[in-house]
Amino acid sequence: MERAKVTSADVAARAGVSQSAVSRVFTPGASASPKTVEKVRRAADELGYRPNVLARAMVSGKSRIIGLVVAYLENQFYPVALERLSNALQAQGYHILIFTATNSIDGADAVVQELMDYQVDGIITASVAISSTLADSANAAGIPVVLFNRGQDDSGFSSVTSTNFEGGRKAAEFLLAGGHERIAHIAGWQGSSTGRDRQAGFLSVLQRAGVTPFAMVDGMYKHEVATECARQLIAGSTRPDAIFVGNDHMAFAVMDVLRQAGLEPGKDVSVVGYDDVPLAGWAAYDLTTIRQPVNRMVDAAVETILAQIETPGTAPQQIEIEGKLILRSSARIPEGWTQ
Amino acid sequence: MERAKVTSADVAARAGVSQSAVSRVFTPGASASPKTVEKVRRAADELGYRPNVLARAMVSGKSRIIGLVVAYLENQFYPVALERLSNALQAQGYHILIFTATNSIDGADAVVQELMDYQVDGIITASVAISSTLADSANAAGIPVVLFNRGQDDSGFSSVTSTNFEGGRKAAEFLLAGGHERIAHIAGWQGSSTGRDRQAGFLSVLQRAGVTPFAMVDGMYKHEVATECARQLIAGSTRPDAIFVGNDHMAFAVMDVLRQAGLEPGKDVSVVGYDDVPLAGWAAYDLTTIRQPVNRMVDAAVETILAQIETPGTAPQQIEIEGKLILRSSARIPEGWTQ
DNA sequence: CTGAAAGCGCTTACAG
DNA sequence: CTGAAAGCGCTTACAG
Structure with missing residues (x-):
C-alpha cells in the first residue's frame, strides 16, 4: 500500500512552476518570489512533500x-x-x-x-x-x-x-591533606590517555611528598575488574586507608566491596572517584569525586x-x-x- | 588538502573496465568474472575506493x-x-x-x-x-x-x-504474600502504556484480595518526582510498609529517601522495582524487582x-x-x- | 559476463 | 526571479 513518494517534480507540476523553483523554495537562502513560495508551499502541503535529505546530501556534498x-x-x-x-x-x-x-x-x-x-x-x-x-x-x-x-x-x-593530570593531582592533594597514610589507586584503563593522565597527576603529587602509593592497579574502567581489585586490596593484613579510583563507575564497585566487608567509606576508607555522574550524587553512594563538566x-x-x-x-x-x-x-x- | 573523492568511474578507468563492472563487483549477488573482480579489487585498493552509501541508497531505495x-x-x-x-x-x-x-x-x-x-x-x-x-x-x-x-x-x-500487567500482578502477589498491610504504589508515568499496565495489574490483585492501596501516585518515571513522592509517603503518622515502584530508576530514589529517614528497605519498608537494570544488582541497592529481559x-x-x-x-x-x-x-x- | 544508458531526487550555475 | 540542463555517485534493466 506504499504510496508513491512525492518528489519535487510532483510539487512543481501541481504548483505550475519548474522543479528548480520548488527546490529553491526549500533551500534556505535561495531566491523565490512571494507568489512562487506561496504556490509551492500550498502544493507541497497538499501532497505531503518533504525534500529527500539523501538526494540533497549527494549533490551538496553535505x-x-x-x-x-x-x-x-x-x-x-x-x-x-x-x-x-x-x-x-x-x-x-x-x-x-x-x-x-x-x-x-x-x-x-x-x-x-x-x-x-x-x-x-x-x-x-x-x-x-x-x-x-x-x-x-x-x-x-x-x-x-x-x-x-x-x-x-x-x-x-x-x-x-x-584536565585529567590536574584532576589526579587534586585527588592526591586532597587525600594527603586528609592525613591518609596508605593511599591506593585503582587506575583508569592504562591504554587510554585519561587513565594514564589521571594516574600521572596523582603520582606526581605523591612523589613530591615522598609518599609511595600503598598499591596501584589497572581497573580497566570496568566495574567487575574494580570489584576484584578492591577485594584484593582489603584482603591483606594491612589495608589502604584511602583509594583514588579512576572513574566513578569503578568507584561504586569499590564502595560496594568496602561496605560488604563492613568498612565504611569516608570513615574507615576514603574513596575518591572521577566524573561526577548523576549517580555519584545519590545518597546511596554520595561519592567525593573530581567532576568532569x-x-x-x-x-x-x-x-x-x-x-x-x-x-x-x-x-x-x-x-x-x-x-x-x-x-x-x-x-x-x-x-x-x-x- | 581534501583529496578528491574517488568514485567508481575512477576505479573503472584504472582497472580498464566499465563503471557498471565496478558497481557489480561491489554489489553482493551481482555477476562478474573472476578476472574482472580481481582487476577491480586491485584498482579499488590502490585508489582507496569505497562505495558511497548515500548514492547507493538513492538508487536502491534502501x-x-x-x-x-x-x-x-x-x-x-x-x-x-x-x-x-x-x-x-x-x-x-x-x-x-x-x-x-x-x-x-x-x-x-x-x-x-x-x-x-x-x-x-x-x-x-x-x-x-x-x-x-x-x-x-x-x-x-x-x-x-x-x-x-x-x-x-x-x-x-x-x-x-x-508482560507489564502480569508484572504488576506479580509484585502485588509477592507483597501480599509477605504480609504487608499498607502497600503504596509510586506508579510509572500514567501517560505511558507501561505505567498504566503495571499499575492495573497491581491493582487487580489488591482488589481481588479486598485490599486498598495505602497510597497511589504518579512518579512520572522521574527520579526527582519519585524522591518527592517518597518523602510525602513517609511524612505522615502512619507509613506504608511496602512500596511498589513503577521502575528501578525511581525505586533507587525511594530507597535513598527511606534510608535518609532511618528506615531500612527490606526491613522497615519493602521496596519492589521494575526493570532489573544492572544497578539494581549492585550491593548499594540490591533491589527486588521485576526483570524486563x-x-x-x-x-x-x-x-x-x-x-x-x-x-x-x-x-x-x-x-x-x-x-x-x-x-x-x-x-x-x-x-x-x-x- | 559486460558496457552503454537511464534514472534515483535533488542543487546549482547559466541564461534569460 | 525563473526555467532548462547538467551532474552528484551509484544500481539496474537492456542488449549484446
Whole structure:
C-alpha cells in the first residue's frame, strides 16, 4: 500500500512552476518570489512533500550527519553525554549516526571506516581511540574528527577532555591533606590517555611528598575488574586507608566491596572517584569525586566540530576543561579544607 | 588538502573496465568474472575506493538506516538497550540514526518526521509515543515502526514490551504474600502504556484480595518526582510498609529517601522495582524487582523490524516477553516463598 | 559476463 | 526571479 513518494517534480507540476523553483523554495537562502513560495508551499502541503535529505546530501556534498562512536554505555557518563550531544547537534540541524565499538583499536577502525561510507560530515569518538591509518584516511577525506574524553597526541585531531593530570593531582592533594597514610589507586584503563593522565597527576603529587602509593592497579574502567581489585586490596593484613579510583563507575564497585566487608567509606576508607555522574550524587553512594563538566565538554566538542565542518581550514584544537573536586561523604574531609 | 573523492568511474578507468563492472563487483549477488573482480579489487585498493552509501541508497531505495528515537537516557535501562540494539543492527548491516526526544507527543512527532526525511528503512521508538497523524504518515510511506517498551493500541505498529500487567500482578502477589498491610504504589508515568499496565495489574490483585492501596501516585518515571513522592509517603503518622515502584530508576530514589529517614528497605519498608537494570544488582541497592529481559526484547525488536523491512507485507506484531521477579534484599521475602 | 544508458531526487550555475 | 540542463555517485534493466 506504499504510496508513491512525492518528489519535487510532483510539487512543481501541481504548483505550475519548474522543479528548480520548488527546490529553491526549500533551500534556505535561495531566491523565490512571494507568489512562487506561496504556490509551492500550498502544493507541497497538499501532497505531503518533504525534500529527500539523501538526494540533497549527494549533490551538496553535505550530509548533515555526524558519526558518533561510543562504548562503555554502562558508565553513566556516556549516556548523559550522548543525550546532550544529540540535542545540541539536532538544534543545529545535524543528526547522529551511532556506532557502538568495543574498546579495541581494531573495533573502532572498522566502524569509523563504515561511518565514512555514509559520507558523514564529521566524526566524534567517545572513549575510543583510532589508528593512525584511519586518522590519515579521515584527514585525507577532509572529515574532521573530534576525540571526546580521550586525547591522542599524534593524530592531529581535535580533542576535548577535562584536565585529567590536574584532576589526579587534586585527588592526591586532597587525600594527603586528609592525613591518609596508605593511599591506593585503582587506575583508569592504562591504554587510554585519561587513565594514564589521571594516574600521572596523582603520582606526581605523591612523589613530591615522598609518599609511595600503598598499591596501584589497572581497573580497566570496568566495574567487575574494580570489584576484584578492591577485594584484593582489603584482603591483606594491612589495608589502604584511602583509594583514588579512576572513574566513578569503578568507584561504586569499590564502595560496594568496602561496605560488604563492613568498612565504611569516608570513615574507615576514603574513596575518591572521577566524573561526577548523576549517580555519584545519590545518597546511596554520595561519592567525593573530581567532576568532569560534561555539558561544557559536549558544548566544546560541538563547537569545534561544527567550526571545522563549516569553515574548512579551521585548525583542530585540543581543548581541556577544568574539573573541580566535589566534596561528599565518601572521603574524609581535611580539617579546615577549602577547595 | 581534501583529496578528491574517488568514485567508481575512477576505479573503472584504472582497472580498464566499465563503471557498471565496478558497481557489480561491489554489489553482493551481482555477476562478474573472476578476472574482472580481481582487476577491480586491485584498482579499488590502490585508489582507496569505497562505495558511497548515500548514492547507493538513492538508487536502491534502501538506506540501511534505522531511525531510533530515545528519551530517558538517565534511566540505565535505555543505554543498555541502545548498546545491544546498535550491535545487533550493525551485525545485520544496518546503522542507527539517533534522535533524542522529550516525552511529549509533539517532540516525538517532529523528530520522526525528520527521521523520515533521511529515508530511513524503519523506525524504532523507545519509551516514546507518536501521534496517529504521524503513524498514518509512516504507514503511507511504507516505513515500519516498532515501539520499544511501549504499546499503542490504535497505531497498527509493532511493539515489544514485557508482560507489564502480569508484572504488576506479580509484585502485588509477592507483597501480599509477605504480609504487608499498607502497600503504596509510586506508579510509572500514567501517560505511558507501561505505567498504566503495571499499575492495573497491581491493582487487580489488591482488589481481588479486598485490599486498598495505602497510597497511589504518579512518579512520572522521574527520579526527582519519585524522591518527592517518597518523602510525602513517609511524612505522615502512619507509613506504608511496602512500596511498589513503577521502575528501578525511581525505586533507587525511594530507597535513598527511606534510608535518609532511618528506615531500612527490606526491613522497615519493602521496596519492589521494575526493570532489573544492572544497578539494581549492585550491593548499594540490591533491589527486588521485576526483570524486563532487555536482551530478548531488543532481539525481538530487531527481528520484527527487519522482517517488515525485508519482506514487505509482513504484518506488524505486538510482542510481549515475560519478566520474572528477582528476589533481593530490598523487600521482605514471604515464608517459604517459591517463585 | 559486460558496457552503454537511464534514472534515483535533488542543487546549482547559466541564461534569460 | 525563473526555467532548462547538467551532474552528484551509484544500481539496474537492456542488449549484446
